[in-house]
Amino acid sequence: MNYKEFVGQVQHRLEYAQFGQAVRATRAVLTTLGERLPEGEATDLASPLPMEIDRYLREATHGQRFDYHEFLDRVAEREGVDRSDANYHAQQVLAIVAEDVPPGNIEKARNGLPDDFDPLFELIEALEE
16 A cells, blocks of 8 residues: 555545545554554554555664553544544544554554553454454
8 A cells, every 4th residue: 555545545434525624533542552562563554554654663762561441542642632542543544554564563563562552452452253
């Protein structure tokens, strides 16, 4: 999937009228996820993604310690949405990432996060069933 296809998928799933809104959501989710993940997991997750997208994960300040509520607060602030929208957007963006990234890389990223991040992976699990 290339950059326009990826962001187009985000735009479609989040029902955004403008491409820029989807870019903002993608950047908010992946930058925040990159901040929480150890560098190796962030790099593994980023490697199959288009370079315009993978940089959000790669260029973050990795290995920060915060819980899922703080994750949602950071996504919400960066994107300019409320926490419930941030949760939905994070799940949708990560599900699109999972379409491009090998399952082992998703699992490795998940294992690099505490259990309170399980809601982030609910949509991926539902799609696998």
